[in-house]
Amino acid sequence: MTQTARQLRSTHRQANLLAQEAWMAKEKGQFDRSLDLYQKAYQLEKEVAQGYLELLDAEPTRSIILRSAAVLAKECGELREAEKWLSHALSGNPSEEIAAELRVLFKEINKKHRKATGTVKVEKGILRVVEGILGMVDSTKHRIGVDAADGRVRIQVPQEANDMVLKFIDNPVKVTYQVEGRRKWLKQIQKAG
Known part of the structure; x- marks a missing residue:
């Protein structure tokens, strides 16, 4: 494993910890804190996802990382970015099981995005x-x-x-x-x- 791959995994773990903290804050009704933590988690995961964009042979890790970036983008209200991450994930070589999950998530975000525009x-x-x-x-x-x-x-x-x-x-x-x-x-x- 290269140093870059180690750094990406470490950053991914940090993003996951922040996302868990954000989810707990949301459950407690601490919405401002939750949004702040989700935004921090998304910024970290975005770095990791960008590192995996061109690594088409790094499956299933690539698809999982890009899906994670999409979910965090969605939590931050960045629906268009979430769609982009899912499109990148689907354009690679995900397994059929992961591809099916990505399509379901894409439909959910797309539906939410259409509802959100102007309403x-x-x-x-x-x-x-x-x-x-x-x-x-x-x-x-x-x-x-x-x-x-x-x-x-x-x-x-x-x-x-x-x-x-x-x-x-x-x-x-x-x-x-x-x-x-x-x-x-x-x-x-x-x-x-």
């Missing part, structure tokens, strides 16, 4: 994601309005984030927010696409 989707309990155009920023009331397919979603913005959201005005965005009673609080905003 509100409930992740678990009180954490939600909306994609649309950031059509309104009200700095005095600390609110934004995301124009989605189902209408405008108004979200409260922490005062210190007012200036940050202005750069997204009139652009497609993906917004993660938390519902507390009747209020929706901004957790994350990023460019959609």
